[in-house]
Amino acid sequence: MKVTGFRSLTTEYDWGRLIGDANGVMPEPRTDVHVLIVETDAGLEGIGVGPHPDVASVFAVVEGEDPRGVSALYDRMLAAVFKTGHAGAVFGTIGVLDMALWDLKAKAAGEPLWRLLGGLDRFVPGYASGLDIALGDDDLVRLYEDFAARGFASGKVKGGRDLDHDLRRLRALRDVLGRNSARPALMFDANESWNRSQAVRYVTELERAVDLTWVEEPVRRWDAAGLASVRRGIRAAVATGENLTGLEQYRPLLDAGAVDIVQVGNVWGITHFLRVAAVAHSLDLPVSPVGAHASPLAHAATAVPNHLTFEVQALTWPAGLRVDQEHQDGGIVLGDEPGLGIRVDEQRIAEIRPPASVPAVGGPHVRPAWAGRRLVPDSPREPF
Structure with a gap:
């Protein structure tokens, strides 16, 4: 079995409420959910869930390889980004690919991954x-x-x-x-x-x-x-x-x-x-x-x-x-x-309206200027 290609999808999750943390709140009750589907020549497909913006470059490491060698392929993916580093989005991309490879390994064995x-x-x-x-x-x-x-x-x-x-x-x-x-x-x-x-x-x-x-x-x-x-x-x-x-x-x-x-x-x-x-x-x-x-x-x-x-x-x-x-x-x-x-x-995912690509200017994933610098908990105006 060899890895031959991938498809990248974006769906959404409706929380039914606003979500967030001390750093901020998401502007809408719906958030994007990214899904990666890794294809093989055996007809099996592996699923990974999570952001994977660097998949186009990292995928070259696993293309043509047997996905059942997932641990070795994981280390190869890390090695491939040795100079540029594997933090943040790159590490997330490697993680989602790793998830899809484990999914394939278990499917090939006919067993649940657990x-x-x-x-x-x-x-x-x-x-x-x-x-x-x-x-x-x-x-x-x-x-x-x-x-x-x-x-x-x-x-x-x-x-x-x-x-x-x-x-x-x-x-x-x-x-x-x-x-x-x-x-x-x-x-x-x-x-x-x-x-x-x-x-x-x-x-x-x-x-x-x-x-x-x-x-x-x-x-x-x-x-x-x-x-x-x-x-x-x-x-x-x-x-x-x-x-x-x-x-x-x-x-x-x-x-x-x-x-x-x-x-x-x-x-x-x-x-x-x-x-x-x-x-x-x-x-x-x-x-x-x-x-x-x-x-x-x-x-x-x-x-x-x-x-x-x-x-x-x-x-x-x-x-x-x-x-x-x-x-x-x-x-x-x-x-x-x-x-x-x-x-x-x-x-069903294709029927969902594509999300607008608007950079986040606030919310739980953006560190506010006041974090770690508040003198009183109920200040009417946060410091900048």
């Missing part, structure tokens, strides 16, 4: 995460009631700008998830919006009222000394890693004892997750993937000994995708379809 990777249990424990900073109190409760109805007893809220607001929301989350556990796990995500002293002061105040399981990305993702300082100053665990692009970026954080929960981004691919999980396991640290459409890393999570919990951001699928998964008992139940279990309805 079983091919050595998993025994198709159930992946998870936690609810609504990307919810734009929601009012009542809407927040309604959102997490949907998760609670699926058995979730753990959840995460976005925040970091208004202490009273965040305390109210954390208490509401505790009450909603309390139907499934006497002590639900509460997580809090600041998305790199604090400096070190802000993080310790803010979390200390939160912890006077609620028991936090972890605080996520309290300071910049690469600030090993800062993350270690925060870790020493609070009771909650420190979680980070979702935005690190490359195994080598974890080493300074691990060497500094700066992280308790090692996170991995779904869009960075299967091989990257497996390698990060192995390094974390060598230090007796748990690993937790962040959410993404179709939860591809859930398959790999079944096969590592230190998986803790999987972020679940939504209970439905993007337009034109059908995924062989269910959300039950507070987690993800994987199906038996070969590969990742993702089916693509290209006709």
Whole structure:
């Protein structure tokens, strides 16, 4: 079997609400979802989900190769961008190609990927995460009631700008998830919006009222000394890693004892997750993937000994995708379809109006000028 070509599609997901974090809010309730289909001469097609803007150049590395050699091909893709670097969009492209190659490998074997990777249990424990900073109190409760109805007893809220607001929301989350556990796990995500002293002061105040399981990305993702300082100053665990692009970026954080929960981004691919999980396991640290459409890393999570919990951001699928998964008992139940279990309805996707290519000037993916520089939490005008 040889890789012969690819098709790149863009569909959308309707969240039914605005999503965002402390850095900003998306302008529309619908977001683009990028799908990569890798073709072979055997008629099998591999599916990858996530942005892949550099696919035209990186694809040359795998074209004509047997996709079943996915681990070696992953290293070849990294080697091909040795001089220019593999951070950001390039690493995402490699990750989506890697995802599609693993999908092909499992399809060729006639097995779901979780079983091919050595998993025994198709159930992946998870936690609810609504990307919810734009929601009012009542809407927040309604959102997490949907998760609670699926058995979730753990959840995460976005925040970091208004202490009273965040305390109210954390208490509401505790009450909603309390139907499934006497002590639900509460997580809090600041998305790199604090400096070190802000993080310790803010979390200390939160912890006077609620028991936090972890605080996520309290300071910049690469600030090993800062993350270690925060870790020493609070009771909650420190979680980070979702935005690190490359195994080598974890080493300074691990060497500094700066992280308790090692996170991995779904869009960075299967091989990257497996390698990060192995390094974390060598230090007796748990690993937790962040959410993404179709939860591809859930398959790999079944096969590592230190998986803790999987972020679940939504209970439905993007337009034109059908995924062989269910959300039950507070987690993800994987199906038996070969590969990742993702089916693509290209006709349905073709009917979707193409998105306008307008550069983002704000929102959760654009760091605001005030991040890490706010003196008071309720300033009427952010500093510039």
